[in-house]
Each structure stands twice: as structure tokens, then as C-alpha cells.
Amino acid sequence: MKLTILGCHSATPRENKHTTSQLLEVKGNLFLIDCGEGTQMQLRKSKIKFSRVQHIFISHLHGDHFYGLIGLISTFRLLGRTAPLTVYGPKGIKEIITLQLKLAKSWTDYELHFIELEDDEAVSIYEDENISVSTLPLDHRVYTNGFLFTTKSSVRKIDSEAINDLELKPFHFAQLQEGKDISLEDGKTFTNSQLTLPPDVPKRYAFCSDTAYNEALVQRIKGVDVLYHESTFLEQHKELAIKTKHSTAKEAATIASKAGVKQLILGHYSNRYSDKNEFIEEASPIFENVILSEDLKSYSI
């Protein structure tokens, strides 16, 4: 998986501070997570061919997470899109988008589907041959979900050393990847496990924004490879975090530590902080492998 941060700031977009949006690439497929105002310009800046996005996941209906969605949907139409697009988000999102398309007399020429979310429990919302996506219920001022992306690895890997001296045909490779034993032309037979290695361990990415400190998350994101957890505030403004149902950097680190994740990425910074290193200084004593998200920066998972 490759994660590209398009925007990691909260509340209001500024000249060089974009509100929440992320692009997750999994085996060539692009998944967009949240879509703040100006996301389509950030996508252009990223140089990623964003017409390939077929699934958009919206955490909640605050502007800094979805005001760019209608513009992106319209731009796909103007660029001649034909591939279907599915939007996953809180109930109400379909009405907001379709009302604007109706009044503009600008229905899309491509299929536009909405999967509206209402569950308070984690539910599976998407699955294909490479990945599954489920919700992570969060605790915010409006109905909000994070999203857990889990890759699948059903294909065994050919052990290049073990097959070094064998004359394999293409269909042998296919049989091995499917877990089958093989017979060569000279009559020799090999069990699958003699020539292959187990599939890659699935990778897991958890996106958690926006939320108050929420220990219910810990079980659901146990041991994920990367956790993006919002840290809108520092502890010095904890009363604001409580009032607005956001988290501090310390709280994000505490969740990461309790869940035993491999890496924590902080983001959704309040505009009041000019020095982002303070977030690392606050989080790292509790959880060491922590980094800052930055607009237009990519991360391997």
C-alpha cells in the first residue's frame, strides 16, 4: 500500500495548508479517503492519475472533510469519465450531492453510487480480490467513521531459489500460485510447499479522524501497520479537545501504544500551531515510532 496525504490540516484551508484528504493505492487501485475543499487541485499537484479513483470514503459531514467532493464529482464528468464511482459516507451525503447536480442540470454521464452509513458498530463496507474495508466508529460531534483497510494475500510466492534448476512452463507457475502441486514433463513431482513461500502477511492501514480519545478503538486496530490518528491539539489545549471532541497528540500516542500498532502518523492539526514538531515532542515519549503527516507527502505501508 502507498498512502499519499493530500491535506492534513483541520477546520479552514489556507494558502499552503489543505484540509483532510488522502489517497491510498493498493495494487494499482486508488481509494480516496475524505475530500476537503480543493482536493481536486491537490490531486493534480500530486501528479497521480486520479481518474483511476473508483471508491471514495467520507468520514463525516464537516466541511474540512467533504466540501471538495461535489467539485471532484463534477470534474470527473467534465473530463469525460465513464467508469462507475462509489461514495461511502454518512446518511445525507447522497441528498447533498444529488441536489447540487439537479439544480446545475449536470447529472453525471457515469454511474454514481452512494453507500450511506448509519451503523454505530464496525461494519464491512467494501471488498475486492486485493483489499477489504471496514468502518471504525469514532466519537465526534456528528456521526463519524474511520476506515480500516486490510490487504488480502491469497497468492503464494514462488521460491526463486527452489525452482532455480527446474524447467517450469507458464502453467506451472499458475498452479503453484494457486497452491497446487505440480508434475514436470520428466515425471518429477513437487508438492506446493517445496517450491513456494507463504503469501505476504496482510497489511493494515487505519484512518481515524475526527475523534475524541476513544479506547474502544484499541481492540479494532490492534497491531495495524500504520495508524493515522488525528491530533488536532496539544495537551496545553486539552479543554478545547474535550469541548470539540478532538484528540491531543498525547492521546493519539496513547491509543497507538495500547493498540501496539507499528507506526503512528499524526495529522488534522489546528491552525493555531506554527511548529508541528511540538506534536512529535508530545507524542514520542508515549509512542516512539511516530511521524508527522505533510501535505503531498507519500508513505509506504
Place this chain on the structure above:
Amino acid sequence: MKLTILGCHSATPRENKHTTSQLLEVKGNLFLIDCGEGTQMQLRKSKIKFSRVQHIFISHLHGDHFYGLIGLISTFRLLGRTAPLTVYGPKGIKEIITLQLKLAKSWTDYELHFIELEDDEAVSIYEDENISVSTLPLDHRVYTNGFLFTTKSSVRKIDSEAINDLELKPFHFAQLQEGKDISLEDGKTFTNSQLTLPPDVPKRYAFCSDTAYNEALVQRIKGVDVLYHESTFLEQHKELAIKTKHSTAKEAATIASKAGVKQLILGHYSNRYSDKNEFIEEASPIFENVILSEDLKSYSI
């Protein structure tokens, strides 16, 4: 009047090409015309104190003219705005904005008024001591208005040469500006016209985007100081202009010429043209005093 172009491109915003929005300053009051996606970022770049905007005029409900409105309204709330804000635009605009504020549970703390427009004739929609605003019905794929801004100049100007040797008190100046005659302490009297000059000639700015070639405009914008007229296309793509109900640079110049305006500003360029000088080359043989709008450039009227 001072006009600042925030965006002058059509259809889809790009990295350095912003969709339609303009700021008109009249004696310290700011009027926003259209509000494409990312307008609030352009306002920040312009360094204009945009919290002073109290009236927003939206020409039509295509995204490149209003997708930034909900974000700007939300940002005003987050910045602690208390002054009322009035939005003038096509019927439906109130439902679009209020639906989003409702679902976000984020009603503004300031008064937000909507004046929804449905008339097919030119109507007066705003007036204060300095300016009046009326609609300019345009011919586009959806209900669309341009806007005509006309300054008022009811205050006579003191003739500094004529008062040079007189000992005037502050109340004398007020009387003169109100058009009254004055009596000095030494008994001398002066008629108003002896000491003042006529008020400034009113200035007029006409904003016309988006529209097909529309001769009905000519009478309504006769002799305006500045006409902003869309020129989405060049004549080489006239069939596209007809199909999408837009204008070519030649057509914009023809309207300017027939209306005898003082200056024409072109804009709303299609993204297909890399050399904007072609618009000037096409328009100037028909109307000489023509210039190109540019994002973040200001013009005196």
C-alpha cells in the same frame, strides 16, 4: 471602485487556474461576485481582509461559480464572524447551503440571509448610500444573472481653490457637501455653487458570465465604465460556444462595441487555450480597449 479577480477560468480548477470569483471594493465595502471552489484560499492570497464581505452575488448554480460558497460561509463561522451576510443567487441556493449546515450541525452564529432570484427581467436587488446593484439576465444553460454595479455620488465636492481665502468651520463643510449655502461669522454669504463642484459622475461595472451572445444586454450596459464579459472560447470553437451557451472573444467584443462601453475585460477562459493573447488578438479589431483578466490582479474602475 476597485475590482480584484480571484479566479477567471472556467469549468475545472487547476493548480494555478482558479474558477470564477471577483471582489469589488466600493468605498471600503466589499462585494463578492461568484465563489468557485477554493475562493477562500484566493481571498487569503489576495491579502484583503475578507471578513468585511457582507454581500455575495452568485450568477448561477454551476460549480465553477459557487462550489466555494459553503466553505466560505463555514470559515466565517469558524473565524468568529458576527456581522450579517447576505447571499443573492438563483432559487435553490438556500436549500443547498442550509442542508449542508444542518447535516454538519454547524449553524452559523451570524445572521445568514438569502435573496433568491427568479425574475427573467432585470431587477434591482441591493442599494445602500454608495451603490446600487441590479441583475443582468443572461442566456445560459441554467438560470443565470450578471450584475450591474452603479455607484452613487450625491455629495458635492468642495472647490479647494474657491475656499482658499475663507475661514470655514467644520459645520460649513458639512453644509456645503449637503448642497446648502453658507453664512460666515463676518456676515459674508456664499451660494453653494460658488464654493463647490458637482459630485463625481457615477461609475458603473457590469459583470456578465456565463452567457451565449446576447444582444438584449446591449441596452442594459450602455456606456458602462468596465464590462467583464465571458469569452470561454475563440471563434475556432464557435460550435462549442453555441452548444454550451458561452461566448467567443469576438462576440464579447461585439457586445462591448455595440454597448459603447469604456473598457472590456475578458475572462472565463476554457482550459484548452494555453496562449491567452489569442483572445486579445480576436477581440481587439472589433473593440480596441480590451484587456485580459488574470487571477489575483486588481483593476481600478
